[in-house]
Amino acid sequence: MNSKFFSLKPEKQELIINAALKQFVKSGYEKASTNEIVKEAQISKGSLFNYFNNKKDLYLYLIDHACNVIELIYDKIDMNERDLFNRINQVGFIKLKVQQTYPLVFDFLIKIGEEQASEVKSDVEQVKANMLKYGLDRIYENIDWSKFREDIDPEKALHIINWTMIGFAEAQKKKIVSFENVGIELINEWNSYSEILKRCFYKEGEE
Numbered sequence: 001m002n003s004k005f006f007s008l009k010p011e012k013q014e015l016i017i018n019a020a021l022k023q024f025v026k027s028g029y030e031k032a033s034t035n036e037i038v039k040e041a042q043i044s045k046g047s048l049f050n051y052f053n054n055k056k057d058l059y060l061y062l063i064d065h066a067c068n069v070i071e072l073i074y075d076k077i078d079m080n081e082r083d084l085f086n087r088i089n090q091v092g093f094i095k096l097k098v099q100q101t102y103p104l105v106f107d108f109l110i111k112i113g114e115e116q117a118s119e120v121k122s123d124v125e126q127v128k129a130n131m132l133k134y135g136l137d138r139i140y141e142n143i144d145w146s147k148f149r150e151d152i153d154p155e156k157a158l159h160i161i162n163w164t165m166i167g168f169a170e171a172q173k174k175k176i177v178s179f180e181n182v183g184i185e186l187i188n189e190w191n192s193y194s195e196i197l198k199r200c201f202y203k204e205g206e207e
Helices: 003-007 010-031 034-041 045-051 055-075 084-101 103-113 118-139 154-175 184-201
Strands: none
Touching (some): 003 010, 003 045, 010 034, 010 055, 010 103, 010 118, 034 055, 055 103, 055 118, 084 103, 084 154, 084 184, 103 118, 154 184
């Protein structure tokens, strides 16, 4: 990417980013039209390719941009909250607020999860794997594992919790048309699963 993009005013950068996000969300990588992007962003096609070498360069930049937005979630985690399920719930509320601020970014993240274009698929798969591992590491940082029952293997319990969270997220993705419409009901639904897991794994009196 050409550094000229970063020399643009922030509002102009945002206009280009949002125009590109909309087009990739709507059409996927292969069918996304750079003509539609420049029309929405109110720039020339020459300008777009002066900022980004090609469509793939633009797409990978958007993935980096999305990762930076995700980082906002982890930066807001209160690491003094050491109860695992309280931490997960805290992350849920933070994520909801960030999703409401950047709905297009999260729509884009869902779309790249479905991307099959050979030109970018390996890049997307690598990013998804790294994002999941990094996210779980941050969520579980500084957790008080002494709350778990002594007859429970913490590592296996963690696997079950991870599988439940991932499965829940995948199920919700199929219901979501756009993150503009996502609200607190999603967190409330997760909490019903969280309470079951807590009763299974925590010592009596730790709930």
